Amino acid sequence: MESLKINKINKTVGGTIQITGSKSESNRLLVLQQFYPNLKIENVSNSDDSKLMQKALASSLNEINIGHAGTAMRFLTSYFSVKENSVIVLTGSHRMKNRPIKILVDALRDLGSEIEYLEKEGYPPLKITGKKLDKDFVEIEGNVSSQYISSLLLIAPTLYNGLRLKFKGEVTSVPYIKMTLTLLAELGVELSWDDDSILIQPKPIINNKTVVVESDWSSASYYYSLVSLSPNSEVKLSSYKQNSLQGDSVLAKIYENLGVETTFGVNSITLKNTGNLNPSKLMNLNLIGAPDIAQTVVVTCFGLGIECYLTGLHTLKIKETDRLVALKNEIEKLGGVVLITNETLNLKSTTKINENISIATYDDHRMAMAFAPLAIKVSIYIEEPNVVSKSYPDFWEDFEQITS
Structure with a gap:
């Protein structure tokens, strides 16, 4: 089984990335x-x-x-x-x-x-x-x-x-x-x-x-997570519009509560870590219109040590894998506590993250990319890393560009 080790990132994340179309x-x-x-x-x-x-x-x-x-x-x-x-x-x-x-x-x-x-x-x-x-x-x-x-x-x-x-x-x-x-x-x-x-x-x-075609907001979510977990970081992404057709553009609003400020430029967004967390806003967050960012949000909250309670997730059970079960399995390997129903997920707050854990990806591109930002906190292994090609073939190159 192929596996990618991501060593703990010991630098401030920063850079500019062009993301493929939605x-x-x-x-x-x-x-x-x-x-x-x-x-x-x-x-x-x-x-x-x-x-x-x-x-x-x-x-x-x-x-x-x-x-x-x-x-x-x-x-x-x-x-x-x-x-x-x-x-x-x-x-x-x-x-x-x-x-x-x-x-x-x-x-x-x-x-x-x-x-x-x-x-x-x-x-x-x-x-x-x-x-x-x-x-x-x-x-x-x-x-x-x-x-x-x-x-x-x-x-x-x-x-x-x-x-x-x-x-x-x-x-x-x-x-x-x-x-x-x-x-x-x-x-x-x-x-x-x-x-x-x-x-x-x-x-x-x-x-x-x-x-x-506007660039893919789901793909942007992994950089929101990186910036949220990395103090003083700043990343510019293109090509994005403020009046987006994509439901996942709600990221900008959600991540305000996870310490990320979004500034819209001409066909671009700049993400900046503010350090201002508002965990109470994540205690009944309905992602019915943007279920594809659920994995990213959960992993970010886990990395920050804060609790979240997400609803509107019933479609996650019939994605590439049952994403609710997959999230529970992998976060619990890392030392977290996750409670799930058919349409909700409750991540409990925790302060410890287990190191050098191997994350199973279940033939699911979003599992690989959602867990990668945890390398800000600990060294981590991602199994079958090439699964990212389903939606974002250049992910590992872009990730390395702004983290090394």
Whole structure:
């Protein structure tokens, strides 16, 4: 088993880093580009997920394997459903075959899609026969993964009558749905979101359009953690916007309570350690709109020796791994105490961190990157460090640049 040792960092963290484009924005735009070939995309993510998406969309094979890429599985299920005269088997890794997709498949079938399960009912692999869909109404639970909802929204403008998507119950992952809708609106798609329904008008063609992808806020989270844990540190990151489409941009507000000040420049942010901690603000922090930063926030709090209680984490159980269990396992190896339910995590405050612990990453890129900043406090080992390529292939080079 490959392992990376990160020796305890004995210097003030500082430097400037250019972070790759947002995986979330890139993957949405790559699908839309298939429908609208005169759409040009700049600063596309260099993550494994986005490369897999590009490869799958360009493939002439009848079977496409997307590995661990959950976004690709969800978005491509809808995409191939409307790709007329195609028959595709969409499969993935062993973990992917155990990640549920029934809610999305049911919604697509309600629209007239032809999709079969080839192994286990409700899970990939899928056999998808592409066809023209003429139905224009579907209902879906509001508290499901935003990727199911965005997957439907991405094909909506290509449907002959557009789409009315009605939510049953409260909608949870609002920021990622808004990201999809904003990108559609940028392309000139007419849409509205009123109460429990989103209405998308058909849009067969668009004018020539160039969209520049903002850098990934999830990737920025690991530098927020580093700066929080490193007194007097300062790091500049680009390319970022103050009015971001990404839910994870809430980092700037959350990390104010963890001693990090964010200053917005022209397409950049500067993170500065202030040392001003406000732990009470972390005692009922709802991350329903930004679950991907939960691991980072928990590890930062552990490194600072402060308690946190996070809610809205139910989607973490069906990510690359069960992230709640993974966090509990690894932090307890380090000497922490973590209590979890299906949707909450309570980290107790502790003053001691065990040294030279080997952190298992569970085929999960965010486990590797979230734990790396603890090297400010102790030497640490990261197992299977190359897992970071899923979202941020240059992470270790960038991390070393500002810490050595």
